[in-house]
Amino acid sequence: MARYTGPVCRLCRREGQKLYLKGDKCFTDKCPVARRNYAPGQHGQSRKKLSNYGVQLREKQKVRRYYGISESQMRKYFEAADKKVGITGENLLKILESRLDNVIFRLGLADSRAEARQLVTHGHFKINGKKVDIPSYLTSVGETIEVKEGSKSSVRFKEHQEGFQGNVVPWLQMDIENMIGKIISEPSREDIDLPIQEHLIVELYSK
Template identity: 70%
Template sequence: MARYTGPVCRLCRREGQKLYLKGDKCYTDKCPVSKRNYAPGQHGQSRKKVTEYGLQLREKQKVRRFYGIQESQMRMYFNRADRMAGITGENLLKLLELRLDNVVYRLGFASSRAEARQLVRHGHFTVNGNKVDIPSSILKVGDVIQVKERSKNSPKFKEFVENHRGNTVRWLEVSPEEYRGRIVAEPARDDIDIPIEEHLIVELYSK
């Protein structure tokens, strides 16, 4: 299935909440969810009966849209999480949080996950000193993410250093002056602030 390339604000309206897909715009009065908090389309405002399957599907779609992944990737992550020790739903979210594009976003190098994916694909980052341009790369504790030397003069990254307000994610350590971040622990469920009921996704894929 091809990646969605339409207006991302429609995705937020479809889920009935902000998914923070547009970066800074999501925090302003220009956010379409604030103006039109109903699903897009001519039937968006009509009342619909939500089934158990519908609830499960919406949670799965919400996670896909938060992290910008396709259905095949979502299924792959679920199967991997199911084989891991611990709670499958929490394992799934942990894997998604440890994606390189999400880590770049969490470190503050990008204003959205979509922007982070683009920056990674363009080769602006190294992991443990090696160039990595695959956004879906799963990182681990101890990995060091750094802006490449030639990219440090970019206005984008200079702005990051100037406007850095401190790290709010406990499992990451940020050194803005060095354009560097490090994973110091695995993300716990309490560290993942997206409003998701992951058990519904597990129920959906377990059918």
Template identity: 70%
Template sequence: MARYTDAVCRLCRREGMKLYLKGERCYTDKCAVTKRNFAPGQHGQSRKKLSNYGMQLREKQKAKRFYGVLEAQFRKYFEMAEKQPGIAGENLLRILESRLDNVVYRLGFASSRAQARQLIVHGHFTVNGKKLDIPSYIVNVGDVIQAKEKSQGSPKFKEVKEIFKGTVPHWLSVDVEKLEGKIVSLPTREDIDIPIAENLIIELYSK
């Protein structure tokens, strides 16, 4: 499985904003964006005016990095979104939000999407009672995601119960004592709080 392996804080600095890729660290003074709020590299502090193409590219890169998706899979999601009824940009964000790793993160069972992917790959979750270790799995309404019974006794999941903040998006429901979440409905654009101009992504891929 291909994945980005370099320092993730560089990604946040390149986008000029927090992408919350390192969980709790992103909320502290140790955050790279807080300490060095400019792009990495020799010319990172120089100001450049972006072209229309540049703005479209930055939005695509931002979305990919928020959700931890590489180019080939992201383009596949775009093609799926175009074929679905409705607005392609909103369809694209809904598909990204419906990935299993994002749902585990949104339920509060992981401190970042990267940690959620790791937990899923290591086999700590079931979907509808069956073990599933594919972070890119697209969930559907009615699906039930739960930490495996054997995993629930681990220090990681005990910590989840202790520090759980009790707030999840309204398209999800959660039972923290059972470490169980359910897909109540598919997310709408209003439910997605990530600052992405999805229309620019559609413009880029539609050329």
């Protein structure tokens, strides 16, 4: 399945809530969800009661859109989570949070996961001293993520450095002066601040 390349604000409107896919725009009055809080399309304003399956499907789609992943990736992550010890839903979220593009976003080096994905693809980062340009790379505890020396002086990274608020999630550590982040632990469920009901996704895929 090809990656969605249309207006991402339509995705937020389809889910009926802000998914914060456009970075700073999501916090302004220009956010389409705030102005038109109904699904896009000709019949978007008609309210339909969802079945149990529909509720589960919407939750899964919402998570896919948060992290910018395809259906095949989502199913692969679920299968990996199901094989791990622990609660499957929480395992799934931990795997998604460990993606390199999400870690870059969580470190404050990108305004959105989409921007982080683009920066990774363009080869701006090193992990443990080696260049990695795969957004779906699953990071591990103890690894360091560093902005390449040649990229630190770019306007975009300077903006992120100057605007850094120090609000990195508890499982990450950030040295913003040197633009080096470190994964100090696995994320816990309490660390994941997204409004996700992961048990609905487990129910959907377990049918």
